[in-house]
Amino acid sequence: MLGAQLMIILDATVVNIALPHIETGLRFSSTSLAWVMNGYMLTFGGLLLLGGRAGDILGRRRMFLAGIIVFTLASLAGGLATSAGMLLAARAVQGIGGALASPAVLALVVSGFPEGRERVRALAIYAGVVTGGASLGLVLGGVITEWLSWRWVLFINVPIGFLVVALAPLFVAETPRLPGRFDLVGAITSTAGVAALVYGFIRAAADGWGDRTAVAAFAAAVVLLAVFLLTEVRTPQPITPLRLFADASRSGSYAVRLLLVAGMFGVFFFLTQFLQDVLGFSPLRAGVAFLPMSITLFATSRVAPRLIPRFGGRRMMIVGMVPVIAGMTWLSRVSPATGYWDGVFGPMLAFGFGMGIVFVPLTTASLAGVRREDSGAASSMVNVMQQVGGSVGLAVLVAVFGTATRSVLAHPVAGLSAVALRHRVLSHGVSAAFGLAAIFDAVALLAIIVLLRGGAQNPAAAAGRPERGPAKTRVGQDVG
Incomplete structure (x- = not known):
């Protein structure tokens, strides 16, 4: 299940490194290029709740397998695309497949482990796959684009998808079909x-x-x-039980996730272009350049569950947001003279360290105290906020980027070569986008301080409480 989730998450970022090659190969404009990302994230995020509901009514394993099949075939079509429109259509269908398959994963994790220490450990592995997978996609995208072609960032899903479809029936039990309407x-x-x-x-x-x-x-x-x-x-x-938002801490955790992911996808999208277009990195080198963030984020997310019972989730989130904001503010100072080691490496370490601390308690806070019958909807809402935050946030940052680049072009500096002007325009736009992303992160910190109280302060406190029923260990047997 986590292998399938990793494939779906990878596809949100693995394309990033290939964007300059896709732009040239299929003749995208600089602003329309964002649709390669948003076409996927919009259908994914917009239909996640429907996918979760379909799993409740038709059976989670059935919808999981259907989603993986759709996702795999769309990946094949995207790799074969001969026009921008064909690629965008394939990316949108990929999102539909992901929306059908993905809700089952987190819902099964939540229902398969009792609230407390076991669930926190399970969610830590899930959070590591989600957050680490997003950054791992950048590295993998660089390797594939450099050694093969941008098309293989989509073709790679085909054998993995068919393998998941073949193995899932052997290990995942079908869930009871519940009555209901779409x-x-x-x-x-x-x-x-x-x-x-x-x-x-x-x-x-x-x-x-x-x-x-x-x-x-x-x-x-x-x-x-x-x-x-x-x-x-x-x-x-x-499709969205509004009672999920009645709890201020849970609503706050959703808002924080939306803001954090908005900034995070901005880092992936704009830093990829800065590394290749301004610093002149090859796709492989650009992908490897993200390794400090990927390694730091994954390592920190593995340690975080051990610290939650001692320090409390809310306090850890506040501490983790400090390096995130510092790193994003640092990135907002990029210019054509910025080098990797003096202006990119440090922010990546800070960003990875902070995000690794924040995401585990944030995921736990989003699911703490949820009624069993709402576990599927609450789990889907976590993914919805991640995908909608990524698509809407990236669109806002692209709009700011476009406004900033137009202002530079309106006041050209005499004597600059075409290449120097391009670097100046791109750097100024990227700097403005990162500045807004830093504001997103500052607002997220304020939301943590003001809204995430009570159960979110120490979501692992339930570890010492007795279980409220027998835990089911067979995947798929105990889904609300």
Whole structure:
């Protein structure tokens, strides 16, 4: 199950290193290139709750396998793409497959381990796969792009997908099918609303904030998301149980995740281009350049569960946010004169260390105290906030990037060569995007301080409490 989750998470970032080659090969513009990432994250994040609900009604193993098959075939189509439109369509279908398969993983982890020490350890492994997998994708993308082709960052999913489909029935038991209805209106309006919001930001990045199409997209997003909220209030079986947001600590943890991932995907997207276009790194060298962050993040996330019972989750999150904000602020100072060792290596270490501390207690806080019948929806909501935070956050940062680059082009410096001007424009835009990402992280820290109290302060405290029922160890046997 974690192997499949790793494949799905990898695909959110493995394409990053290949973006410059995709841009050239399929003739993307600098701003439309973000859709290679957002096309995947939008359908993934927008349909995750529907995928979780489908697992409840039709059986989690059945939907897991269906999702992996869709994901694998879409990966094959994306690798064979001959136009930008074909690649974006394949990425969107990949997201649909991920949305069907991914909800089963975290729900089975939550239901398979009792709340307390065992669940914290299990969630630590899950968090390590999710966060470490995202950064590992950058390294793997560099290796594949350098040695093979950008197309192989998608082809690599095909043998893994078929292997998962072959092995899953041997180890994963089918879950009972529960009666219920699909909230299709909620799924469609939420996905379309977020897509319109992202499109508005990306359109503004290319054509300015006064562009009529961008304004119309923002207006459509407001209407669609308002209809979504009204639908969820009135429908007897909503795709998003709004009672999940009744607890301030849980709502705060969702908001923190959204803000953190928004900044994190900005680091992946913009730093990849800075390393290759400004510093002149090859794809392989650019991927390896992310190793300090990947290693630090994974190592820290493995230690974090042992520290939660002693220091409390909320205190650890506050401590972890300090290097995250410092690292992002440091990155906001990049310029054409910035080198890897004096301006990138240090922020990567700080970012990896801080994120490794924050994500384990944050995931635990999002799931603490959730009723058994809501475990699937709560687990899916964690993934939704991650994917929506990545897509919307990246769109906002791309819009800021576009505005900053236009301002530089409007006031050119005499005597600069074409290459020097390109480096100056890209560096200024990346610096502005990282500055906004640092603000995202500062707001996340404020949300932790103000909202995450009570159960979120020490989510592992339940370790000493007796279990509320027998633990089921066979994967898939005890799903709420």
